[in-house]
Amino acid sequence: MLDIKFVKQHIKMVQAKLDQRGQKIDLGPFTELDQKRRDILMELETLRFVRNTVSKEIGEKKQNKEDASDIISKAAEVSVKIKTLEEELVGTEENLRNFLMTIPNIPHESVVYGKGADDNPVIRTWGEKPLFPFPPKPHWEIGENLNILDFARAAKITGARFTLYRGMGALLERALINFMLDLHTTEHGYTEMLPPFMVNVNSMTGTGQLPKFADDLFKVEKTDYFLIPTAEVPITNIHREEILNEKDMPIYYTAYTPCFRSEAGSYGKDTRGLIRQHQFNKVEMVKFTTPETSYDELEKLTLNAEEVLKRLNIHYRTVSLCTGDLGFSSAKTYDVEAWLPGQKTYREISSCSNFEDFQARRASIRFRRSNGKVEFVHTLNGSGLAVGRTVVAVLENYQQPNGDAAIPEALKPYMKGIDRITAKGLA
RNA sequence: GGAGAGAUGGCUGAGUGGCCGAAAGCGAUCGCCUGCUAAGCGAUUGUACGCCCAUUAAAGGUGUACCGCGGGUUCGAAUCCCGCUCUCUCCGCCA
The missing domain is CATH 3.30.930.10 (Bira Bifunctional Protein; Domain 2)
Known part of the structure; x- marks a missing residue:
């Protein structure tokens, strides 16, 4: 499997190298999937941060024997959203990985170009x-x-x-x-x-x-x-x-x-x-x-x-x-x-x-x-x-x-x- | 095949719902001490991903996830429940 970061940074060079292998490999889906993955991840991590903060608050309130029912219901809502996003993320990451798994290695610079x-x-x-x-x-x-x-x-x-x-x-x-x-x-x-x-x-x-x-x-x-x-x-x-x-x-x-x-x-x-x-x-x-x-x-x-x-x-x-x-x-x-x-x-x-x-x-x-x-x-x-x-x-x-x-x-x-x-x- | 026990960081091992990415010890790294070694003292010591900063990168800051694997309960799970995998002990079978 190729390095995601490397492919991202050198997408043109990678595509050109792969073309030398003589098979049609289109890296197009890669950029798309990677962007989607990062978008989901950012949103998800923000929500998780909210959940963690609120949960901590609930814990403190309960310890002080205060009523926490209002923020508990709020936290429950957040958790539902998190679950949806997690599923989306898993799906996207799987697609990205499956895609990368089918991409062959990049030939070394000393390998000469040839058809067969x-x-x-x-x-x-x-x-x-x-x-x-x-x-x-x-x-x-x-x-x-x-x-x-x-x-x-x-x-x-x-x-x-x-x-x-x-x-x-x-x-x-x-x-x-x-x-x-x-x-x-x-x-x-x-x-x-x-x-x-x-x-x-x-x-x-x-x-x-x-x-x-x-x-x-x-x-x-x-x-x-x-x-x-x-x-x-x-x-x-x-x-x-x-x-x-x-x-x-x-x-x-x-x-x-x-x-x-x-x-x-x-x-x-x-x-x-x-x-x-x-x-x-x-x-x-x-x-x-x-x-x-x-x-x-x-x-x-x-x-x-x-x-x-x-x-x-x-x-x-x-x-x-x-x-x-x-x-x-x-x-x-x-x-x-x-x-x-x-x-x-x-x-x-x-x-x-x-x-x-x-x-x-x-x-x-x-x-x-x-x-x-x-x-x-x-x-x-x-x-x-x-x-x-x-x-x-x-x-x-x-x-x-x-x-x-x-x-x-x-x-x-x-x-x-x-x-x-x-x-x-x-x- | 039957019965039981277990799986936590490089290792040993604590932890039964929030103060736990995780005590303690060992090991390792760096520094001090020392004629050298050992001992001693101090500090540091998981991985991945995202964002910020920077941009060749690194370092740094910040967030998220990970306590065999996968699911569930819950506002919140290393901790409770279910399934799986693996390891160990005993019995049976077997090259």
Whole structure:
């Protein structure tokens, strides 16, 4: 959510920035609602002042055993008016808040203007595309040939867009999770968390999934809970409605969780393989920082994500999302895209964002400066990494002429020391 | 699932209708004292929103709201009533 005062004072600039996102967002109702709110509030506060004064008077009279019936009836009248105005105020504030809740964040000044993914500038690349003396296969073929990924049976068990991992495939997924968590906790300074995988409406609202994106979520029947679409939600909400100490910041958390996404509106896209699933695993990194350090922290966060691919020796590039491709809550986002030789394409494997105070204001996450002043924190998060897609990257980049998949050196300690995955077990 | 107890400021904890935004203690901050530390003394110590002043803002002044959340009673609610949520204890069930 944007800052009411800021929007009020810089309405033209905010409108111009939002226009760069390429969606039609009209701030007109904002000015109107805000004015209405202040008008009501002023009148209401005056009446409350009257009531408080009169009530005090009544109390004094009663104590002196004087008759107070005349002013009591007057006070009653005032109270009736107050009640009406209070209802009006609640309604107006709700409208204002609901309106602001649907307004996306303002892109940072360093974010380039663009219409969509094709306009995202490449910031850097690492490594090189590996050369294969044979046509590299897509991961779904490798995985099925090795009998480690079973899409057909997952569809039987549940439905489309789910995967059953088998044997070394399951181990590979688990190994990646542990490898990533160990890297972030022991070398990058993050504290590991294991949060609930379902959250309530307030948490979803705090990070921006609700009210606008309910269609993307799975709701648990007979409850008000939702399955998390990313660990960002429970982890960022750890400090919802709290005031942190400046000296405790920045705070770094990392967490492995499964993620559940309905992928509404993506029919026909990425229907094969592990790329787009209703359930997938992810290791997430979340930061709470002061406003003055958040952009430095975003750079570090992105490098932390990239480090995973470096250790696995997988070629990637990092792009900066342009204004038209930026997510709702984000002021600036870097996507790390791994090279997938089987599909001859770069594919997003991590997304690292600075939300500035957008989530913090929604979720009321603040900190107290050493001089006592209270301000909103900046929140950041990034995948470190999407585990299923990392499996894809490993299988496609490490595939062998005979169909085996080699194990990256860094992963061997997590894979019982084996060198490669070979086909075995019942088909 | 059944029975009971509770939810107050950073923490502990008082407060059963007006004198309570809230005692006391702890903690914290600043100052004094001190060779240093500790102790001691003094002061300060919630958040949000509105208005005034000022205008880059801050500070300041003033008002309103907030004692888990939501409603009700009342001229007036932390305090009384109702609903909900959460926590704790006991019993049952359970990975």
